[in-house]
Amino acid sequence: MSHVFHRSARSVPPLALSAEGSFILGADGRRYLDACGGAAVSCIGHGRDEVAEAIAAQARGLAYAHTGFFTSAPAEELADLLVAGAPAGIDKVYFVLSGSEAVETALKMAHQYHRERGEPARRHVISRWQSYHGNTLGALAAGGNRGRRTAYQDLLVEMHHIPPCYPYRGMAQGESAEEYGRRAADDLERAILDIGPETVSAFIAETVVGATLGAVAPAPGYFSRIREICDRYGVLLILDEVMCGMGRTGHLHACLAEGVAPDVMTLAKGLGAGYLPLGAVLVSGRVHQAFADGSGGFLHGQTFCGHPVACAGALATQTIVRREGLVECVRAEEPFLEGLLRDAFAQHPHVGDIRGRGYFWALELVEDRDSKAPFPAGARLAARVKAEAQQLGLLCYPGSGTVDGQVGDHVLLAPPYTATRGELEQMVSLLGETFDTVFD
Ligand SMILES: Cc1ncc(COP(=O)(O)O)c(C=O)c1O
Incomplete structure (x- = not known):
């Protein structure tokens, strides 16, 4: 038993x-x-022995040091490596332990970012139906996976959902992929205008939709149009690459193939390849600067953020990915x-x-x-x-x-x-x- x-x-x-x-x-x-x-x-x-050995060595040398007191060498090195390969503008990395925590962190970061800049009315998050952002309550509320949401509906905070970009079923007869991409992206603008542009905090989307729709890549031009719309209304673009990121699509980050850089990006899964749990939030220098110029700190944090052993495992993983040209x-x-x-x-x-x-x-x-x-x-x-x-x-x-x-x-x-x-x-x-x- x-x-x-x-x-x-x-x-x-x-x-x-x-x-x-x-x-x-x-x-x-x-x-x-x-x-x-x-x-x-x-x-x-x-x-892979190399990863197991890196983990063992880190656990022997420094298993844990709270990020309220210290930083650690593996966290610093891994952040350097991630920023070096990241889309334009990304300059900081916040380490967590899972994809759901990365999404929670990203949503809270967007919320505080607007407050730091004197726009406290920005509290609405827009995401897409037929997406998944995690199973903790905030991430579940942001996600559009009805099957996973239904049982917890009563506990979910209000978030706003637009239709997915899903060419197989969404493209109209005679419409080109580009026309469809633009039409699907324009749903975001309509939603922002409906809700009230000065009250929208962030738009979150999986660059390539994973488990909910099954490997659905965006139509051409979809994300560049989304980027334009976010910029027009001062809305942060959060790309969730927990599943599709870290090389899975043949690009280190799926958004690199779209020519689009997010303000905030979430990673997990392939980052540590399963040897230890690790998630990360990649953040643009501009977003981080708002915290530096404002209150000076992010009102967030968990006991195991930036865990040195998890970072050492992910650093060894990412070293292999680069060395072997994976x-x-x-x-x-x-x-x-x-x-x-x-x-x-x-x-x-x-x-x-x-x-x-x-x-x-x-x-x-x-x-x-x-x-x-x-x-x-x-x-x-x-x-x-x-x-x-x-x-x-x-x-x-x-x-x-x-x-x-x-x-x-x-x-x-x-x-x-x-x-x-x-x-x-x-x-x-x-x-x-x-x-x-x-x-x-
Ligand atoms: C796109 C995406 N975001 C977030 C998550 C949540 O990650 P985790 O299960 O590590 O909390 C997942 C998990 O499948 C995911 O696919």
Whole structure:
């Protein structure tokens, strides 16, 4: 009998014993091929000694020093490294331990920023439906994942949501991708004008939408238009790259491919690659300056912010990513992975859309390809795909509610950047076998 409060209150998941490269070994003797990096986390592969050693050395030397008293060498070095590769204007890094905490921190930072500048009326946050920003209450309220929000609706503070930029279902007949991108971005301007421009604090969006929609990249020009609108109304642009950042899309930050620099950006997952939890908020010099010129400090902080051992683990991870050219590798191998997916599934009667960037891909599953009609929610398709794949030794990340929070299904793939071509082939082949069984 297990005393752990598991995700299911009715069953205990298999015991994971060890992991190496792209595989997790179960106590059942099976090797599970990790095609989703858990949840887009394990980007450098499992079991890298160099990271384990960096963590052990830091724990021996300085496990913990509260950031109210000290800074630490790994936090300083990691911040230098992150700022060096960041979009234009980013100059500071605030370390936390998870994606949700990074989002909470970003929202509070935007709130205080406006107060520091003498605009206390700015309190509204706008985000998008069909997005996810975390499970703590503030991040959940900002997110637009109806399935995850519903049970906690009574606890969520008011936030404002605009429709997502979702070309597969949002683009009108005869509309170009650029026209759609502009139209979708203009929803933000309408929302700002409705709410009252002088009361809006921030707009938060995933640059490439992850778990809720399944690897949906923005339409061309969408984020440059969003940037223009934010600037016009003095609204901070927060890009949530917790899932799509740190090389996942073949760019160190997904927004670099859009030519757009946020005021604030959130990171986690691939930053520490799962060796230890770490999240970060990247902040523009302009935003930080408002704190320096104003009250002098951010009214926030948690006991384990900037944890030296977590920073040391992430520093070793990011050193490997750079030394081994893994972001470049993801970009170079993107056509190979895309080709495998298109060869295997472009004609599949229940695959409506194949989309993604880098090593971040999704298949949207439909009952009928012509009408794009989804399967009914009662079919529990995503759950069945996940269970069947795991039976076959494949770990993938299906999601449901893809269309509108209620119906629709997709399967997300986010392999380690170190996966070999043979492993990528095996992932796609096992996914094909999974579909054969589930759709039989
Ligand atoms: C885009 C995005 N933001 C925030 C989060 C929350 O991160 P965490 O689960 O580490 O709290 C996630 C997690 O999946 C995410 O995908």
